[in-house]
Amino acid sequence: QDAFFKKGMNIRKQGNDLRKNEIAVYCFTKIDAKTIAVLASCGKEKVKVCSKLKTAILATGDELIPINEKPLDDKLRVSNIYSLYAAMKEMNHMVINLGFVNDDKKIITEKIKAALSLNIDLLITTGGVSVGKYDFLKEVFEEQGVKEKFWKVNIKPGKPIYFGSYEKDERRILVFGLPGNPVSSLVNFYVFIKPAIEFLFKQNEWKIVTATLQNDLKKKDGKRHYLRGILFEENGEWKVTADFSQSSGNLVEMSRANCLIEIEEDKLNPKKGERVKCILI
Incomplete structure (x- = not known):
């Protein structure tokens, strides 16, 4: 019977899972249940983490109506703010729903000015960034001090995307102006916004x-x-x-x-x- 047992069997020696001075959890690791187990075993009751991004979302368009209303022939229920809200929440960030406004430059200007005064990291708008008669957002962004990084990309769908940066009082807000088409705005989110956020947090989840x-x-x-x-x-x-x-x-x-x-x-x-x-x- 002794042949079945050897000295040291089923004994885990101290430090056999991690050598002295070896890094247990690297910076920018997303903390999940497995990571928390390692932190706890290392005696780390508290660790420094990155703050979640604060994002504000605004939709524009004369054709938009609330989702609880029945649309007439020339109207659409506003879906973009809800899809983008959900996409940001799936990434575990904080979101402010700014609702939607008509294609009125004065009203849009007031909304954008108010949004840029918020304590946010990201502003996402939909609609109003193309070259139509009622596409005011690019002009409003410039008037409010947003510095354009690029406008329009050679893709389909989602060509008229706008990206800029607003800086004031040591704050920086990244500004994305997405097209109003529901699919185009989501494609822009997956192709541009999600990878940008993952880059900021040094993640690589774009599979x-x-x-x-x-x-x-x-x-x-x-x-x-x-x-x-x-x-x-x-x-x-x-x-x-x-x-x-x-x-x-x-x-x-x-x-x-x-x-x-x-x-x-x-x-x-x-x-x-x-x-x-x-x-x-």
């Missing part, structure tokens, strides 16, 4: 996989396209299908997608069987 396309796609221009897709694994291989509407106003198909298929500028009409990049959303 990209390569998958085999299950249907032909139409792409005739020189823009970079982000198509909604359904990614799945079959026999150990990633596959993706996008055999449904890609309209920038189709929220139903967007809600069913679990990835964005990235088709680069010089690629035209990808065919079934080709390998494509997919951004998990």
Whole structure:
């Protein structure tokens, strides 16, 4: 019976999981249940953490109505502020819903001025950043002291995105002006805002996989396209299908997608069987 036992069996020696002076938890590690266990075992009752971002969201557009109202032919329920609010909360940040306003420059100016006076880190707007008669936001941003970093990108959907920075009294607010189309604003969030936030917190959660396309796609221009897709694994291989509407106003198909298929500028009409990049959303 003694043969089954050896000296030192099932005994964990002190320090066998971590050597002296070895780092247990690195800076900018996202604290979860596993990390808390390590911190507790190291006797760390308190640790310094990064503050959550404070974000304000504002929608603009004469066509917008509250979600509890029935829309007439020329009206739309305001969905953007709720989708972007939820997207920020999924990243565990704080959000202020500033509601929505009509395409009235005076009212928009008052709203933006008030928003920039808040104790926030990020301001996200939707609508009013293109070149239409009632697209006032870019002009208002400049008048309120926001320094433009870029405006418009060669992608579809979501081309008329605006990005700028507002600095006053040692405060900096990053400003993103997104297009009003519901799908376009969410694509802009996943392609630009989410990676920017992860960069600020030194995270790397932008997951990209390569998958085999299950249907032909139409792409005739020189823009970079982000198509909604359904990614799945079959026999150990990633596959993706996008055999449904890609309209920038189709929220139903967007809600069913679990990835964005990235088709680069010089690629035209990808065919079934080709390998494509997919951004998990």
